[in-house]
Amino acid sequence: MVAFGKKLKERQIQEWQGYYINYKLMKKKVRQYAQQIQVGSQDRRHVLKEFSRMLDNQIEKTVLFLLEQQGLLASRISKLGEQHAEILQQPDISKIIELREEYRTVAVDLLKLLNFVEMNAIGLRKILKKFDKRFGYRFTDHYVSTRANHPYSQLQQVFKHVGLGAVIGAISRNLADLQDRQGSYLSIYDQPSVPLQDPVIDSVKAAVDRLTNSTNFLQYLGQHALIMQEELPSPAEDHVVDEKYHFMSLFLNLANTFLYMVNTYIVVPTADNYAMSLGAAPTVCGVVIGAMAVAQVFSSVYFSAWSNKSYFRPLVFSSIVLLLGNVLYALAYDLDSIAILLIGRLCCGLGSARAVNRRYISDCVPLKIRMQASASFVSASALGMACGPALAGLLQTKFKIYKITFNDNTLPGWVMAIAWLIYLVVLWFTFKEPSHVTEENGVSQKATAGPVENDGLESGLVQPLLLTSEKQNQDEEEEEEEDDDDSEEASIASHKAAPSIGSAYRLLTPSVKVQLLIYFMLKYAMEILLSESSVITTYYFNWSTTSVAIFLACLGLTVLPVNIVVGSYISNLFEDRSDVTGWLYCRGGHSRQILLASEIMVCLGIILSFHIIGPYTVPQYVLSAFITFVFAEVLEGVNLSLLSRVMSSRLSRGTYNGGLLSTEAGTLARVVADGTITLAGYLGQSRLLNVTLIPSLLICISSIIATLYTYNSLY
Known part of the structure; x- marks a missing residue:
């Protein structure tokens, strides 16, 4: 595992070494500037001016070489x-074939040039980020805005790559034309049944996508899964993943995600009535709903660890436990036992295999479709969240078979038990266990077979932040190169996956901790809204179970449309700025603005929910609920998109990964929220609404303050 400085050097084309941005030199300069400012030998203004001049010179060197190479390719x-x-x-078939090979040779050289530009783009992006982080100054915004919009901008020349686009177009068009003409002179037996895209052009287009950081709704949505993507993926490693990929197995993982979310929310409209029928207070619904989340706090860890060795066995175990849990949930009515009801929900939580589902996508789905699979994971969750309450609204019937009662309280349990039984049978006969990579000490063997691009970026510091002397020997120089770009606050020098929750937590930078706090806040606010909806609407508006189910289903159905709107907005920003400027502004500027604005709107929705004076009306409740829920969804999307970019890549593998940490943060929020509802119930239903909203408001205000405090580093 090597740091970005080493990786940059390894990926450089030897004969072009003198034309790359000197990342190592600029990194040393940043440290020197920090030391000079600390001792008072330089003022901040002089440092900014000198560093800007150095960046200008580095970019000019790269631009002039790029123009020279473009001219050679064009010639x-x-x-x-x-x-x-x-x-x-x-026409001569042999000459056509020969000419196509010559065009391919040009395309290969073009690919080398694109990789040259890509390495420089990443180097510039990281050194700007390092400068901002070290000095706590928004230098990036100043530098990019002044350089990118200038009529003679060299920054635009590099990162908009208009000239390279023309070269790509010429090669693609001529190769396609020659392929068509080649087909005209070959026999029908030599003609492929389906026209094939030239592989070299596919590689060129993939390089262009990485260079422009192009985005779309699927990418935006896929980032919600917090399945880490390597910035510079290894083709050899992806080939190994290709061999493990099995479509039906991926589908079964997505189906598991969908059914689990249905299972979670199908009881929300009827949990209060079920608790009352067993002699408990209606606010015990908080415990009934939250019991699943309590168990999930623990199940997420052991399922994540289990997925290091197998995917099939944990999915089978998950299905069996969920089947048992739902049967117990349904039987609690005839057994007249609130304890059986809670045990059933705890069993359901112990069957949460979301860590396995996420890990399967990360490890066994090829990179070319991983983003779509990640987006499908998020979509399956959103669809399950909407279908759960809707299904509960349809189960409004009552009958008996022998001594077993089937009604609106027990049918959710029986329906889900049947669903998990069918799933278990299909899983048993169709799931294909991939050739799993054994892991030793938290690091897979495949990771040591070839370099992983960003591992060194999370190595942490062994030396003090400000170095006082130059490195004198090669070992110390290599250690200096492993100085982390993205997590200088980390204190662990190892490159291995985090061996514990504590070590994983220590890898988190302050900005990542703030983003996890935001995630906790929005999940808390959403859980309070959803879990107490049945009790609140019954008390104030006398809504039926069907009305509550329709209301919750409508809330759930907003998830995908909201993400489409926000994702499309961010995608349009990228289209307008298809360069490093767009990356910096859209990721670092607009996303942060959306993040902060969404937090404020969630806070507003919570405030509007309070019952202070006068009668509490349906319009007030519905409006405040939609504001809170919709903007919490916007906040979740933008927050996780940012989080997927800045979280340590050491947390992309192993048991204690970034996805597990985010899941634990969200699950803990649900546990605390559901516990708050039950505890507030002792004060009476008339006080339930305001008492449960006060913690939501305080946590929301705290997250806004924390966001403002770390605003400059949230990219």
Whole structure:
């Protein structure tokens, strides 16, 4: 595992080394500037001016070389164009094949140039981020805005790559034309049944996508799964993943996610009535709903650890435990036991295999479709959240078979038990266990087979933040290169996956901790809203179970439309700024603005929910609920998108990964929220609403203050 400085050097084309941005030099300069400012030998203004000049010189060096190489490629394509014209006049299959190979050679050289630009783009992005983090100054915004919008901008020349786009277009068009003409002269037996895209063009397009950081709704949605993506993926590693991929197994993981979310929310509309039928207070619904989340806090850890060795066995165990849990939940009515009811829900929580579902996508789905799979994971969760209450609204019937009662309270348990039984049978016969990579001390063997691009970026510091002397030997120089770009606050020097929750927590920077706090806050606010909805609407408006189910289903159905709107907005920003400027502004500027604005709107929704004076009306409740829920969804999307970018890549593997930490934060929020509802119930239903909203408001205000405090580092 190597740091970005080493990785940059390894990926450089040897004969072009002198034309790359000198990342190592600039990193040393940043440390020197920090030391000089600390001792008072330089003022901040002089440092900014000098560092800007150094960046300008580095970019100019890269730009001039890039223009030179573009000219050489254009000249070669022009000469090939003359040969192309001659072939059109006198078709010759051997010359067509030869010319296609020459175009491919040019495309390979173009790919090298794109990789050259990509490494420089990443280097510049990281050094700007390092400068901001070290000095606590928004230098990036100043530098990019002044350089990118200038009419003679060299920054635009590099990162908009208009000239390279023209070269790509010329090669693609001519290769396609020659492929068509080649087909005209071959026999039908040599003609492929389906036209194939030239692989070299696919590689070029993939490089362009990485360079422009192009985005779309699927990418935006997929980031919600917190399945880490390598910035510079390894083709060899992805080939190994290709061999493990099995579509039906992926589908079963997504189905598990969907059914689990249905199982979670199908009881919400009827939990209060069920508790009352067993002699408990209606506010005990908080414990009934939250019991599943309590168990999930523990199940997430052991399922994450289990997925290091197998995917099939934990999914089978999950299905069996959920089947048993739902049967107990349904039987509690005839057994007249609130304890059996709670045990059933605890069993359901112990069957939460979301860690396995997420891990399967990360480990066994090829990179080319991983983002779509991640988006499907999030969509399956959202769909399950909406379908759960809707299904509960349809189960409004009552009958008996022998001594077993089937009514609106027990049917959710029986329906889900049947669903998990069917799932278990399909899983048993169709799931294909991939050739799992054994892990030793938290690091997979596949990770040691080839370099993982960003591992060194989370190595942490062994030396003090400000170095007082130059490194004198090679070992110390290598240690200096492993100085982390993205987590200078980390204190663990190991490159291995985090061996415990504590070590994983220590890898989190202050900005990541704030984002996890935001995630906790929004999950808390949403859980308070959803879990107490049945009690509140019955007390104030006398709503039926069907009305509550429709209301909750409508809330759940807003998830995907809201993400489409926000995702499309961010995608449009990228289209307008298809360069490093767009990355910095959209990720670092607009996303932070949306994040803060959404927190404020959630806070407003919570405030509007309070019952202070006068009668509490349906419009007030519905409006405040939609404001809180919708903007919490917006907040979740933007927050997780940012989090997926800044969280340590050491947390992308092993048991204690970033996905587990975010899941634990959200699950703990649900546990605390459901516990708050039950405790507040002792004060009476008339006080339940306001008492449960006060913690939501305080946590929300705290998250806004924390966001403002770390605003500059939230990218």
